[in-house]
Amino acid sequence: MSQKNTDGKRSARERLQEQRRQEEARAKRKRTLIAAAVVVAVLGVGAGIAALVAGSTSGKAKKGAGPVAAPQGATGKDEVAIPVGHAAAKATLTVYEDFRCPACAQFELAFRDTVRDLEAKGKLKSEYHLVTLIDKNLRGTGSLNAANAAGCAQDAGKFAAYHDELYRNQPPETDDAFARKARLLELAGKVDGLVTPGFRTCVEDGRHDSWVKKSQDVFTAGHFAGTPTVLLNGKSVFGDPKNPLTPDKLRQMVEAAQKG
Known part of the structure; x- marks a missing residue:
């Protein structure tokens, strides 16, 4: 096998390896972005639920009896x-x-x-x-x-x-x-x-x-x-x-x- 063919095969392998590394890097970045999006979505839903709960609690507090404030001097x-x-x-x-x-x-x-x-x-x-x-x-x-x-x-x-x-x-x-x-x-x-x-x-x-x-x-x-x-x-x-x-x-x- 000539040196020229050997160099050609090596160059092809290197290009293939570089292409695979780039594809793996892109895939990793994609997985990272997807994971981040999921986390953000989960946090957003959680915040929404918390806001609903807080709003519901606040509404109940306004409609409820609240603390009993007796007039001054009330007894018994x-x-x-x-x-x-x-x-x-x-x-x-x-x-x-x-x-x-x-x-x-x-x-x-x-x-x-x-x-x-x-x-x-x-x-x-x-x-x-x-x-x-x-x-x-x-x-x-x-x-x-x-x-x-x-x-x-x-x-x-x-x-x-x-x-x-x-x-x-x-x-x-x-x-x-x-x-x-x-x-x-x-x-x-x-x-x-x-x-x-x-x-x-x-x-x-x-x-x-x-x-x-x-x-x-x-x-x-x-x-x-x-x-x-x-x-x-x-x-x-x-x-x-x-x-x-x-x-x-x-x-x-x-x-x-x-x-x-």
Whole structure:
């Protein structure tokens, strides 16, 4: 075999080897690019899922009850009671009521002066539990919004005055007027010094909404018949047609508790 043929065969082999190396390099780069694309795609899907989960969680947080923000001075188990009167009073009037409830308004209008007088004399302490039965039964948010606003009034130290103003201006049961926060703020204007920027924000933001819902949960768990439920030192005293409560009877029972 001539040297020329040998050199030709060697050159051909070298060209073939170089071609194979280039093809292998291209194949390797292609595999690398494909692998990188897969990783990016997987990360993208993962990020998308994470975003969906985060969005879902965020949505739930907004729609959920959130942390319970009780009004200042709320007492009792779960802090769902708003106290009015002297803490040392021997008689405690516990009232479960709904600002949209007509029977609650009847009770308040009939007994308010007596209750406030006994509180002022240090003989009676009242504990108000605000619930949302009418919202549930007739739909709407008036019970919730009014109770939240009353909680905001408690923060301002003006719960009793605002509570009484709401009942003096209670709309018909089927009229969800208290759902309008502008109406609640308008009535707050009847209470001296209540409408402040802090109170307005509290009402508009529903700061105590979760607390009101907690109060309703406690009421439901108590298996009470309805609103108003009125207890004096733990004993039901209102709603029995055979033995109706009157302001005079309430005063006598409170006086008896002082002696006891």
